[in-house]
Amino acid sequence: MQERIYMDNNATTPCDPRVLEEMLPYFTQKFGNAASRSHTFGWEAEDAVDKARERIAAALGVLPKEIVFTSGATESDNLAIKGIFEAYASKGDHIITVKTEHKAVLDTCKALQKRGATVTYLNVDREGLIDLNELREAITDKTVLVAVMWANNETGVLQPMREIAAICEEKGVLLFSDATQAVGKIEVKPKEVGVHLLAFSGHKIYGPKGVGGLYVSSAQPRVKLSAQIHGGGHERGMRSGTLNVPGIVGLGAALQIATKEMEAEAGRVATLRDQLESGLLTIEEAFVNGSRTHRLPNVSNISFRCVEGEKLMATFNQKLAVSSGSACTSASLDPSHVLTAMGLSDEMAHSSIRFSLGRFNTAEDVNRAIELVKTGVEKLRKISPVWEMWKEGLLNDF
Numbered sequence: 184m185q186e187r188i189y190m191d192n193n194a195t196t197p198c199d200p201r202v203l204e205e206m207l208p209y210f211t212q213k214f215g216n217a218a219s220r221s222h223t224f225g226w227e228a229e230d231a232v233d234k235a236r237e238r239i240a241a242a243l244g245v246l247p248k249e250i251v252f253t254s255g256a257t258e259s260d261n262l263a264i265k266g267i268f269e270a271y272a273s274k275g276d277h278i279i280t281v282k283t284e285h286k287a288v289l290d291t292c293k294a295l296q297k298r299g300a301t302v303t304y305l306n307v308d309r310e311g312l313i314d315l316n317e318l319r320e321a322i323t324d325k326t327v328l329v330a331v332m333w334a335n336n337e338t339g340v341l342q343p344m345r346e347i348a349a350i351c352e353e354k355g356v357l358l359f360s361d362a363t364q365a366v367g368k369i370e371v372k373p374k375e376v377g378v379h380l381l382a383f384s385g386h387k388i389y390g391p392k393g394v395g396g397l398y399v400s401s402a403q404p405r406v407k408l409s410a411q412i413h414g415g416g417h418e419r420g421m422r423s424g425t426l427n428v429p430g431i432v433g434l435g436a437a438l439q440i441a442t443k444e445m446e447a448e449a450g451r452v453a454t455l456r457d458q459l460e461s462g463l464l465t466i467e468e469a470f471v472n473g474s475r476t477h478r479l480p481n482v483s484n485i486s487f488r489c490v491e492g493e494k495l496m497a498t499f500n501q502k503l504a505v506s507s508g509s510a511c512t513s514a515s516l517d518p519s520h521v522l523t524a525m526g527l528s529d530e531m532a533h534s535s536i537r538f539s540l541g542r543f544n545t546a547e548d549v550n551r552a553i554e555l556v557k558t559g560v561e562k563l564r565k566i567s568p569v570w571e572m573w574k575e576g577l578l579n580d581f
């Protein structure tokens with residue numbers, strides 16, 4: 184059997200061997216608790232955490248003390264949104280976010296609505312971009328937070344963070360960004376851009392799973408955050424719990440490597456992505472979803488008309504790992520909320536595939552993926568009555 188191809192790097196990435204190597208001693212010899220102040224076991228662990236914090240701060244252009252370690256981006260999203268909602272309750276109860284956010288943001292906002300929050304969900308256009316005027320008009324004197332993701336996980340679409348930050352600055356509103364997909368792939372400098380809180384995760388950047396972080400601005404403005412996990416007062420009281428030292432070491436190493444190699448790697452991956460796209464767009468009625476100019480270098484989301492993404496993936500026979508635009512919630516398959524928010528029909532959302540390339544993909548992978556997709560689409564359309572009808576012009580555009 185030929186090796187399986189992995190093109191689902193936005194779901195997770197393998198740990199880079201260089202990252203793993205740095206982590207290993209912290210499971211065994213250097214196992215101390217970073218909060219133990221009275222012996223060298225603790226000091227070693229604390230030093231490792233300090234070093235990781237410094238590496239991360241350097242990569243993001245922020246201060247080490249502005250980084251809070253968490254269990255991943257889901258927790259960071261929860262901490263940022265719930266933490267601001269609680270800490271600024273005396274100012275207001277209004278949160279603004281976007282329909283295409285990750286579920287970790289959307290479901291957190293929904294949970295807060297049950298606790299009295301008013302939430303505005305901004306629309307996006309066909310390209311996946313928000314309307315800056317809609318944002319501006321949505322802000323009221325009760326708005327405590329604007330939450331806009333840096334890069335979308337399904338389409339790779341990049342929101343205009345600088346323009347968004349300028350509006351938040353002008354209105355005096357805090358801005359949070361889930362940058363889980365952007366960090367390590369493109370330059371992300373929250374302080375410089377004017378983003379006050381920023382979430383990221385280890386396992387999306389060739390680091391370990393179960394570790395992530397939240398940048399929280401400490402000055403101009405000093406952001407107050409209400410803790411969501413209480414205990415020993417770790418992480419300046421914002422997130423208690425014994426630190427995941429090997430994980431934190433891995434996160435630091437992963438972000439340092441990604442930052443150092445970013446320019447070259449972004450170029451290499453974008454070239455592969457463009458090859459993949461030009462190969463796949465020779466297929467009849469295939470469309471790229473989302474902006475092709477404001478986009479991460481590694482993602483291509485493509486709909487193949489009259490072909491169900493889930494069925495197309497089944498034709499790959501486990502030779503190619505990608506994601507479809509059908510989200511499995513409970514027993515049913517729902518069309519992706521990201522694609523439907525962009526104006527795609529349920530059918531076109533179900534017919535989409537997300538290809539997310541990564542550090543370990545090659546040109547050979549791309550060529551094999553193109554072949555697998557072409558063969559699969561052809562095979563399914565041959566037996567599809569809907570495709571037949573579409574070709575005969577018996578169906579409206581959908």
Ligand SMILES: *Cc1c(COP(=O)(O)O)cnc(C)c1O
Pocket residue numbers: 193194254255256257258285287332334335336361362363364383384385386387393394395
């Ligand atoms: C993967 C992802 C998350 C969740 O991250 P975890 O570390 O797995 O909790 C949140 N937001 C975005 C945009 C993601 O891609």
